[in-house]
Amino acid sequence: MDPYVSFWGYYSRWNGGLLSIFAYIFLYYAFVSNFWNNSEENSKLKGFLNQIPIGKTIVLRSLLVSLISGFLVILWSIPSHFGYDPTCFMFRGTLDVACWTNDFQPRIRIFGPLGQPDWLAGYLGILIPIAGAFLISELRKKKEILNPFLIFYSSCFVLFYVALLYTGSRSGIISGIISIIILFLGYAVLNRKNLNFLKNKFAAIFIVTMIVSTFFAGIRLPVLEKFSLAEFQKIISKNELTPLSQTPTKPEESLAAVEGGSNSLHIRLVVWEGAIAAWKANPIIGTGVETFAFAYYQYRPIEHNKLSEWNFLYNKAHNEYLNYLTTTGLFGLLSYLSFLGLFLIIAILNLADLKIKLLKPLRSEDYDRKDPLLIALLSSFLSIVIINFFGFSVVILNIYLLLIPAFVLIYFGFIKTKTASLEVKNDNVSYGQWAGISLLGIAGLFMIWILLSYWRADTKYALGYNYNRVQEYQTAYPLLHDAIKIRPEPVYLDEMAVNDAFIAASIAAQNATESAQIAQTLVTEYLCP
Known part of the structure; x- marks a missing residue:
């Protein structure tokens, strides 16, 4: 439909165009091509900063950098929930939220530097299991409570979780909670005979902290929302009303009424209907990469005109899988699902220690079942898969969608390089070079x-x-x-x-x-x- 947009991507998205796909592929191969094997011989070699990039080391350092980056993002984001946004201070010199319009109020739903609550929630859904894996590893070492690493990892986990709740993103909260359950429940099942670290006093303090954080922050889900401080305050305020006041009061508006507009799920269903209609007209190769904004308005359902967002420009299907189906057809969607499915098969096959002869090439002999990192990365990956069903991927989500499989393949020895020496050659640079x-x-x-x-x-x-x-x-x-x-x-x-x-x-x-x-x-x- 529009070759220019298909190549460069839709304006301001920076994600989804053909050029961005090439960039992600380049990042993947750049990452997996610049490390050494996890061998004892290589670990003794010296290089830049007295240590060469060994597979496991480079993965752990990359994940640690991810946690530090996420921690800085949260320190920037959480204050806005209480009315103190560093962004407003940077651009207007006032530490408040006055620089934002009524449609984007961080006191209601924080979004931080990522610009949108759902995107921040998706980012946090990736980092929470990773922080949990580092936390479990530290607890297994049975160090003191004042261990700085233990404090940092637990702080990351709790703050990421609280910030996730403050985003108010239902899909993000659901995917985040599911990833947490998969991490801890899966690790407990796989290591049920060796859970002594749970007797650590710090573990008890951590669990209590999580419960208290949930109570004060609240969960924006219909089933769990009532178990929060805000709901208890509403109940108390109702009980304190005097019976003498017989004047009819205006019923309290729901959150949807306060925010205004149609129900978000109803809007998504209408957009999904239009996406499927556009795909039916181009079933094999779709309408073209990143052309949903052009295709949707040719097949937009009449119900869309009755929505509060009737005049919005929808350049995404708000479902990553339908977006691929519409713009790249069955060919693109099946390719995408094949990539997701192959990684999930590899991860589950090694986690469950399934010895299937046909799938033997997909098993790693270097996998330590006590290491929580594989199940954490699997949880993060599933978090992306879930949140993409209710939304669409952005740059940070797609980067992790491709790098998490790379982390797993390197860390657990699926990708191996030939052992090379560090001999320095003084050959002159040739004309070809x-x-x-x-x-x-x-x-x-x-x-x-x-x-x-x-x-x-x-x-x-x-x-x-x-x-x-x-x-x-x-x-x-x-x-x-x-x-x-x-x-x-x-x-x-x-x-x-x-x-x-x-x-x-x-x-x-x-x-x-x-x-x-x-x-x-x-x-x-x-x-x-």
């Missing part, structure tokens, strides 16, 4: 130039967009046209069309006024005595 270096350099400079061009175009578009909103159409005109000359983004073209329409209407009105003045002059001069 110089040619390769030059090509890489030129390619890198070209990509930087594309990025700068994108920034220039987007800056001009943003200025033109803002000038349009204050009716400065003449000022916005050259900015929008310059942006389109640099990058012909569809959203730029839409804004330019609006600008051109207003300018044309203004010129027409001006011409009509001048014509009326000339006519009046003629009447006065020739018809009036």
Whole structure:
């Protein structure tokens, strides 16, 4: 439908276009191609910072960096729930939430640097099991409660969980809770004969902390929402009402009424119906990568016009699987499901220690059943699979969707490299090598130039967009046209069309006024005595 969008991706999404898929594949192969085997011989070799990148080490360090990054994100996000948003302080110099519109109030649902509650919830659903695995590993070491690593991992787990509840994302909370259950229940079943670490005093303190956190933060799910401090406060306030007040009171509005709009599930069902209709028209290869925004409006159900979001532009199906089905057809969806299914088979096969002869190549001999990391990564992966059913993937989710299988394959020895020596050769660089270096350099400079061009175009578009909103159409005109000359983004073209329409209407009105003045002059001069 639109080759430009299919290649570059939909504006502001940075995910889903053909170029982004190539980038993810490149990241995957770059990761799995730059490590050494988990052998004792290699562990003695020295390299950068006195340690070469051994498989297990590089995975553990990558996951630790993920936890640290997530911890910083949460420290930025949670204060906004209490009315203190660092983002507003950075851009406006006031530590409050006044910089956000009524449609995006972090005091109701936090979103942090990720920009949307569901995206933050999906990100946290990945990190919570990983933090849990590191926490279990520390508990097994039977160290003191004041162990800094134990405190850090437990803090990550609790804060990630609390932030997940503060997002108010039902799909994110469900997937997060399921991943937590899979992690701890699965580990308990696999290690039921060796759970002495649970007798640790810290484990008891941790469990109590989780229960208290749930009570104070509340769970935005119909079944569990009543077991929260907010609900108890409502009950107490109702009991304190005096019977003398007989004046009818307005019934308390539900959360859906306060937030306004149609039920989110009903909206999704309508959008899914349109997605299936678009797929039926293009069943094999779909409408084209990232073209849902173009395809949906050709098959949009009439029920969509009755929704509160009737005028919203839906560029995603709000179901990753239906999105693949619509835009890439059966070929794309089956390829995607095959990737998910293969990893799940590998993980479950090794977790359950199933010795099936046909699937022997998928089993690892290096797997330690006491290591909680595999089940944690499986839980994180399932969290992505679940939340993608109710939403759509973004950059951070897709990165982990591809890197989690890489972590598992490397950590448990499925991917092996040949043992190499660290001999330093003083050979001169050949002409062929110089040619390769030059090509890489030129390619890198070209990509930087594309990025700068994108920034220039987007800056001009943003200025033109803002000038349009204050009716400065003449000022916005050259900015929008310059942006389109640099990058012909569809959203730029839409804004330019609006600008051109207003300018044309203004010129027409001006011409009509001048014509009326000339006519009046003629009447006065020739018809009036």
